Amino acid sequence: MFNDKKIGSLYVAPFVIGFLLFTAFPFVASFVLSLTDAQLQDQLGSANFTGLQNYTEMGRDATFQKSLGVTFFYVFITVPLKLAFALFIAVVLNFKLRAIGFFRTAYYLPSILGGSVAIAIVWRFVFAGDGLINQALEIIGITGVNWLGEPNTAMFSIILLRLWQFGSAMVVFLAGLKAIPEDLYEAADLDGASRVRQFWMITLPLLTPVLFFNFIMQIVQAFQEFNGPYIITGGGPLKSSYLLPLMIYEEGFKYFNLGYSSALSWVLFVIIAVFTAIAFWSQKHWVFYAQDREDKNGGAQK
Amino acid sequence: MTSSSVRLSAVTKSFNGTDVIKGVSLDVKQGELVVFVGPSGCGKSTLLRLIAGLETPTSGEIVIADKDVTYAHPSKRGVAMVFQSYALYPHMTVEDNIAFALKIQGRPKAEIRAKVHEVAEILQLDHLLQRRPKALSGGQRQRVAIGRAIVREPDVFLFDEPLSNLDASLRGQMRVEIARLHRKLGATSVYVTHDQIEAMTLADKIVVLRAGLVEQVGSPMTLYRHPANLFVAGFIGSPRMNILPATFAGSTADSVRIQTAQGSLIIPRKDVSKPASDKIQLGLRPESLSFAAPGAEAHLTGYVTLIERLGGETFAYVALKEFECEPIIIKLDGETPVHNHQEVALTIELKRAHLFDADGLALGHAPDFDPAQV
Ligand SMILES: Nc1ncnc2c1ncn2[C@@H]1O[C@H](COP(=O)(O)OP(=O)(O)OP(=O)(O)O)[C@@H](O)[C@H]1O
Ligand SMILES: [Mg+2]
Helix, strand or coil, X not given: CCCHHHHHHHHHHHHHHXXXXXXXXXXXXXXXXXXXXXXXXXXXXXXXXXXXXXXXXXXXXXXXXXXXXXXXXXXXXXXXXXXXXHHHHHHHHHCCCCCHHHHHXXXXXXXXXXXXXXXXXXXXXXXXXXXHHHHHHHHCCCCCCCCXXXXXXXXXXXXXXXXXXXXXXXXXXXXXXXXCCHHHHHHHHHCXXXXXXXXXXXXXXXXXXXXXXXXXXXXXXXXXXXXXXXXHHCCCCCCCCCCHHHHHHHHHHCCCCHHHHHHHHHHHHHHHHHHHHHHHHXXXXXXXXXXXXXXXXXXXXX | CCCCCEEEEEEEEEECCEEEEEEEEEEECCCCEXXXXXXXXXXXXXXXXXXXXXXXXXXXXXXXXXXXXXXXXHHHCCEEEECCCCCCCCCCCHHHHHHHHHHHCCCCHHHHHHHHHHHHHHCCCHHHCCCCHHHCCHHHHHHHHHHHHHCCCCCEEEXXXXXXXXXXXXXXXXXXXXXXXXXXXXXXXXEECCCHHHHHHHCCEEEEEECCEEEEEECHHHHHHCCCEHHHHHHCCCCCCEEEEEEEEEECCCEEEEEECCEEEEEECECCCCCCCCEEEEEECHHHEEECCCCCCCXXXXXEEEEEECCCXXXXXXXXXXXXXXXXXXXXECCCCCCCCCEEEEEECHHHCEEECCCCEECCECCCCCHHHC
């Protein structure tokens, strides 16, 4: 008969199986593949072990280097802008305005829709040569730009698509703002601190744990951006929006270089890991935790 | 240090149509420490926040230091507030917390340092300046909160239940410290509390509030000896004043004859006009009752139902014969022999007895009370 232990195992089985099958196995397999010259169309058995050749290959691959540069550019522009924008809207929405519930929902809406392929397609129409933006510009007598045809503006359009999905970061910021006690601001009011100074001296320092969380999430997300370049720009023009995830996809499933594609994935993984590690390490210099760990001289109670 | 008065004129405040403050007029003299007391929800904090400028009155006028500040920004009123929660900035050290207001004012660094250290010394915080609030005890946090107020040298200090988060012994200690500080700085202060002892010991003047209205204003002893109504009588003094039903049976220039379930009593009382209803109430504080000496006249008799020995003093609960009311409480010396179910005869210190009419208003006043003085 079933005992408690077996029933318990049964409950966790779906997750464990899913994890092994769709996370652990591909993780290991991709690493092994990255050390071979495996081709998608061939039998796996016919692949040859090539050591680190795929990795050294990247040093000579101009496309990879271009893609890497574009990816860093994309991440370094998108993440700070998105965090700043999400924080700004959260601060505004934290005011006691009329119909605040409506605005909160309205601002979150893009994030529900935004990740979908459908919206990316809409985006393509909006930015197309004869798209909405150019039509609107025409009405007021300005000749539009070929948004998706120019390297600079093509990148701009996929950055904008990501910025537009500031909702989830905003909601986390909003929760963080709500957790700051009102009387801190009242005390600051009495002391004559302006709203702006209150923001810099009270709100922002107390929000750093939330900022840190959002920062990590956004970094990880941004490095993995795929929909935008795939659907809107196709990585072009001139590979100007050819983000690494798109390259990984194309190497594997368009050019069938499974080994090289796997190696690229691992490089992306390491990049993300390094950034996350740096962020965690830097925490002690800028993140304030109300129950913090250091402060030994304080004799703080745990 | 300058000090100045606070004046409220017919101040009202409603939140979403609910009247919370229903017309309060009040004068706080220079250097005075005024305490607001009253039951929970009566509007003490709201009144304090109105003075601070954290709320805007619905109507009425607020004057601080002869300036109309009814609609002035909190920082323009010359007030500093100590919050019940302390409201310390958790990410700043004690030093930065205390220095905050001065930094905002853009004072020179050297001056800020000097001031902060001066204040820290007064409050014995010198050795804690580099700590964060979470590494402080409750009493230390409280002192930082007070330090943050002092450093600004405000015209008026506002305290909202500053000691309520502390344990009993620390509260006693901080109470003494606040009293000492008030004497030292001599600044006008408004202090909100639930705590009778704080109110009685700290106040130059107590304001008793109920449901957004002032019930009585006066010195602690005035309120204790001459409560204007049943509410104040019940609120000030612990254990509470005993209330017994009685009937008005006539008065002379300086006394009232009343009828109780155990016979009639003559209570010394001045300026008594015949009440609308004969149904009145006799108020007796636990300490104005005692066991009748052998052979002496007894005013009341009953049985002891419960004894609470506190050491130095003993409270005896006595169920009175004939009366239809709760057992009354009598305060006795700790050494007085008394046992449960004992039959006792009680003497009332008649000139300390209180009378209230059917509406709960004091009927006349005690002979030693001078209405002109209040
Ligand atoms: N911002 C507000 N909005 C609506 N109602 C409020 C607001 N602030 C206070 N009130 C109401 O006003 C009344 C008085 O509140 P207040 O905080 O002044 O009471 P209090 O005397 O300080 O009570 P306590 O002793 O419990 O602190 C309460 O009924 C409270 O619910
Ligand atoms: Mg209160």
